[in-house]
Amino acid sequence: MPVLSVVVERCTDRGTRAGWVVLLRGDEVGVGRVRAAEAGASDLVVWRTFAGQVCVMEARCPHLWSHLGAEGVVDGDELLCTAHFWRFDTSGAGSKVNVSGRRDRKGDIAVYECRERNGMIEARLANDG
């Protein structure tokens, strides 16, 4: 699976207030797709739920650091890490479903506010300054 790394625009005032960063074209992240993206030093994944909601989150699974651009699969409204089957909803809440169907809480992952504007997916990255 090709990994796309595109930063088209970067807000020049990061560090003083959170800025919107263009990550990918909206049509590059279809329903049920996951794409890797980079913004500065941040490794991110951009994915779209089966209902069409876009989500931008940290790329590394908080369990054992697998890259969700390679190991992540969309399952409905969650991103599943296929390494050990932790899953994350669009708020970043982590869980794992055991063989009997019980859902146990696991570690959470950082999620960034995002939007689609003019056909592009943008994320507001955390203030790092």
Ligand code: FES
């Ligand atoms: S590395 Fe993702 S579930 Fe283990």
